[in-house]
Amino acid sequence: MRFARRVSQIFFLSLFVFLFIKTTFPFNASIPHDIFLRSDPLVALVTMLTTRQFIFRIFAAGFLLVILSLILGRFFCGWVCPMGTIIDAGDRLFSRERAETRPSYRKHRLWKYSLLVIVLIAALFSVQLIWFLDPLSLLTRSFTISLYPLLAIFAEAIFNLLLKLGAFEDALFSLYGAMRGTILPLAPLLFSRSILILIVFAGILLLGRVTRRYWCRYLCPLGALYGVFSAFRFVRRRTTDDCIDCGRCYKECKMDAIASDFRSYSHHECIECMTCVHICPTNALKYTTGIKPRGDGIDFSRRRFVFSGATALLAVGATKTALVDKSSSGAVIRPPGSVSEDEFLDRCIRCHQCIKVCSTMGRYLQPAWLESGWEGIWTPLGNARHGYCEYDCNLCGMVCPTDAIHELTVSEKQATPMGTAYFDKSRCIPWYKNEDCLVCEEHCPISDKAIKFEVRRVTKPDGREHDVKYPYVDEDLCIGCGICVTKCPLEAKAGIFVNSTGQKRWADEDAVDALDFYR
Amino acid sequence: MDRREFIKKSLQAGAASLAMMTMKVPLINSAERTSTVAVARNGSPDDMVEKAVEMLGGIARFVGKGDTVVIKPNIGWARRPEQAANTNPEVVAAIVRLCKSAGAGKIKVFDNTCNEAKRCYVMSGIQKAAESAGADVSYMFPQKFKKTDIPNGKILKSWHFYKDALDADAFINVPIVKHHSLSRMTMGMKNIMGILGENRGKIHNQFDQKLADINTVVKPTLTILDAVNVLMRNGPVGGNVNDVQSFNTIVAGVDPVAVDSYGASFFDLKGMDLGFLRKAHAMGLGEIDLSHVKVKEFNLSG
Numbered sequence: 001m002r003f004a005r006r007v008s009q010i011f012f013l014s015l016f017v018f019l020f021i022k023t024t025f026p027f028n029a030s031i032p033h034d035i036f037l038r039s040d041p042l043v044a045l046v047t048m049l050t051t052r053q054f055i056f057r058i059f060a061a062g063f064l065l066v067i068l069s070l071i072l073g074r075f076f077c078g079w080v081c082p083m084g085t086i087i088d089a090g091d092r093l094f095s096r097e098r099a100e101t102r103p104s105y106r107k108h109r110l111w112k113y114s115l116l117v118i119v120l121i122a123a124l125f126s127v128q129l130i131w132f133l134d135p136l137s138l139l140t141r142s143f144t145i146s147l148y149p150l151l152a153i154f155a156e157a158i159f160n161l162l163l164k165l166g167a168f169e170d171a172l173f174s175l176y177g178a179m180r181g182t183i184l185p186l187a188p189l190l191f192s193r194s195i196l197i198l199i200v201f202a203g204i205l206l207l208g209r210v211t212r213r214y215w216c217r218y219l220c221p222l223g224a225l226y227g228v229f230s231a232f233r234f235v236r237r238r239t240t241d242d243c244i245d246c247g248r249c250y251k252e253c254k255m256d257a258i259a260s261d262f263r264s265y266s267h268h269e270c271i272e273c274m275t276c277v278h279i280c281p282t283n284a285l286k287y288t289t290g291i292k293p294r295g296d297g298i299d300f301s302r303r304r305f306v307f308s309g310a311t312a313l314l315a316v317g318a319t320k321t322a323l324v325d326k327s328s329s330g331a332v333i334r335p336p337g338s339v340s341e342d343e344f345l346d347r348c349i350r351c352h353q354c355i356k357v358c359s360t361m362g363r364y365l366q367p368a369w370l371e372s373g374w375e376g377i378w379t380p381l382g383n384a385r386h387g388y389c390e391y392d393c394n395l396c397g398m399v400c401p402t403d404a405i406h407e408l409t410v411s412e413k414q415a416t417p418m419g420t421a422y423f424d425k426s427r428c429i430p431w432y433k434n435e436d437c438l439v440c441e442e443h444c445p446i447s448d449k450a451i452k453f454e455v456r457r458v459t460k461p462d463g464r465e466h467d468v469k470y471p472y473v474d475e476d477l478c479i480g481c482g483i484c485v486t487k488c489p490l491e492a493k494a495g496i497f498v499n500s501t502g503q504k505r506w507a508d509e510d511a512v513d514a515l516d517f518y519r
Numbered sequence: 520m521d522r523r524e525f526i527k528k529s530l531q532a533g534a535a536s537l538a539m540m541t542m543k544v545p546l547i548n549s550a551e552r553t554s555t556v557a558v559a560r561n562g563s564p565d566d567m568v569e570k571a572v573e574m575l576g577g578i579a580r581f582v583g584k585g586d587t588v589v590i591k592p593n594i595g596w597a598r599r600p601e602q603a604a605n606t607n608p609e610v611v612a613a614i615v616r617l618c619k620s621a622g623a624g625k626i627k628v629f630d631n632t633c634n635e636a637k638r639c640y641v642m643s644g645i646q647k648a649a650e651s652a653g654a655d656v657s658y659m660f661p662q663k664f665k666k667t668d669i670p671n672g673k674i675l676k677s678w679h680f681y682k683d684a685l686d687a688d689a690f691i692n693v694p695i696v697k698h699h700s701l702s703r704m705t706m707g708m709k710n711i712m713g714i715l716g717e718n719r720g721k722i723h724n725q726f727d728q729k730l731a732d733i734n735t736v737v738k739p740t741l742t743i744l745d746a747v748n749v750l751m752r753n754g755p756v757g758g759n760v761n762d763v764q765s766f767n768t769i770v771a772g773v774d775p776v777a778v779d780s781y782g783a784s785f786f787d788l789k790g791m792d793l794g795f796l797r798k799a800h801a802m803g804l805g806e807i808d809l810s811h812v813k814v815k816e817f818n819l820s821g
């Protein structure tokens with residue numbers, strides 16, 4: 001059974017990686033790219049609380065998993081969760097000699113339930129906190145922003161090194177060429193503050209030095225949710241009279257789920273990894289079915305609940321009462337099809353699937369910092385200086401698991417402005433030094449062009465007259481895709497910029513944006 | 520400036536330009552440099568390409584057995600073939616087959632795209648067409664750009680060029696005729712920008728001379744101009760099929776300036792109307808005046 005569990009873990013991790021790599025152009029819509037995120041009941045629960053809407057797209061699979069965990073317990077954590085599998089692998093790498101977990105750590109298990117309560121109470125006040133903690137969102141984000149870019153950089157470095165050796169040049173180029181654009185990105189992927197996302201991910205792995213599965217035992221709110229539903233599990237461990245009290249299972253348990261009598265164990269913590277069954281020298285452990293609720297329950301005190309609630313309210317206060325300066329929110333260029341800003345922040349779980357699928361070109365969608373306030377950290381923002389929104393692309397809306405970005409058809413998307421371009425006449429080449437350039441107009445994908453120009457005759461300092469083409473924006477046509485900004489040949493700041501003016505959000509006509517009322 | 524000085528200066532200027540013109544006349548008239556432009560009309564892309572090359576003496580004149588051939592279409596944009604922003608995929612495939620028939624070794628097809636490369640290669644239809652015709656279609660490698668001197672450049676003294684294009688035994692430039700606001704039109708000379716690296720946007724300032732400078736480095740073995748469908752407005756990206764006009768024509772030649780100069784006629788212009796051609800001509804890159812060019816025409820439907 002332990003072997004079966006390992007096969008299952010490897011299968012689901014491979015599936016996760018496969019779907020991740022497939023989240024790109026050319027896009028096969030029949031592959032469920034976001035299935036891991038969509039079958040996450042915590043994401044579903046929180047998003048439905050923050051938005052007060054029933055969202056079938058994310059509800060169905062998660063609901064099924066919850067029903068399954070009523071029967072099987074936290075099998076998801078042990079058999080399916082790709083984060084769990086990576087932590088298992090990390091534990092083998094990082095963990096010290098398998099020391100007995102200190103008994104004092106046991107009470108830390110409650111941390112994850114506290115985090116769950118904080119997240120749920122905050123969700124009641126329409127504050128989305130799950131983005132930071134949900135393991136599947138966290139993992140997808142870490143892959144997109146840190147691990148995959150690292151892989152690309154390493155691959156390129158190795159390629160360059162081999163190239164330096166001078167031999168087999170053609171073969172090297174064919175090999176690397178076959179990998180580029182298929183399993184590797186075409187160009188290096190660069191993201192703002194990518195290190196922060198890597199630090200969180202690496203930190204979780206390094207916690208394996210404290211105890212194995214540290215994250216799963218003490219912190220993971222999804223694990224906590226499954227733990228709550230596992231109280232009634234019908235499939236359960238039974239210790240027969242063959243037990244010789246050797247205590248190996250107690251020592252080896254990844255989750256520290258087995259009690260010191262070596263017989264009872266916590267229904268909420270066991271992840272069915274089958275290690276105990278496998279290592280028991282007398283085969284005294286069986287997995288059987290039973291109906292009567294058993295186990296230790298979750299010792300979640302009222303005091304702990306009040307404290308968690310207060311923490312949640314602090315988070316609500318910190319996010320909802322902070323002023324978001326309009327001059328910085330002008331940079332809030334959301335992917336086309338995004339819902340209104342308030343609802344976007346309710347829905348976006350920062351899984352960064354949109355960033356992954358967009359990064360075919362790379363760099364346009366970037367994780368935000370404080371442009372849209374504390375509530376908007378790591379939400380996707382368009383940064384046109386380094387990349388732009390491909391005119392013919394609608395993929396971000398097709399991979400968003402929570403519909404923060406509505407799925408648009410290509411023609412709908414082309415008619416959905418993300419903002420408007422403005423010339424900075426103190427920098428733009430024709431405007432500041434009376435010479436032709438027009439690179440922005442060349443690249444403008446709208447026909448008729450949203451960047452037009454006017455020819456004026458100017459006299460140069462040497463007395464010669466010549467015609468110069470001066471570009472300007474037709475704001476009725478501009479959709480703010482930003483290619484003009486990306487391609488502007490100036491060093492540093494471009495001679496043109498896009499801000500959120502005229503940005504059209506996908507809207508449910510009946511929805512009222514509370515903040516809009518005051519703006 | 521008084522009148523005497525004005526007359527003096529004018530005469531000086533006149534004499535100087537006259538001297539320059541007389542200096543160039545023997546170059547143009549020398550029999551060796553007489554350019555030929557072949558024009559094939561109203562056939563399938565395959566037939567027109569074959570006919571045009573045949574009128575120039577046949578593909579064997581340009582591609583030898585085992586040669587490494589680079590075919591450089593315009594794959595710059597994430598547009599579909601009917602939008603005529605990229606070279607017609609059938610034209611590219613026809614040239615690949617023609618080179619194959621001449622016994623070419625490796626045939627490489629690539630372009631430094633403006634939109635995302637994968638989208639351009641796929642949406643243009645060129646990757647599929649060229650690969651099934653037997654070419655090696657690859658995304659350009661940053662490692663293959665090398666800084667190259669432009670000894671005859673007037674403004675640009677060096678730039679990053681793509682090694683494969685410079686090293687090829689035969690380099691066949693396959694542009695599409697399109698509208699372009701800065702240069703009025705884009706054809707063969709502008710298509711050379713697809714083998715450049717670095718910040719290519721910087722070329723657009725004092726564009727005409729810089730483009731001519733670039734073209735002193737890369738001299739195509741053959742230029743085959745795709746005028747099957749021509750983007751008349753909103754170029755070079757286009758998008759609107761109503762901006763596309765069908766001319767069903769292929770123009771080919773060895774002299775890149777003469778080919779582009781002929782291409783100007785699709786916009787009812789002359790070579791002299793295009794600044795980059797004037798500069799290229801002035802640098803001796805080719806013949807701009809079609810009255811000095813032997814134009815061979817063939818109508819495949821007639």
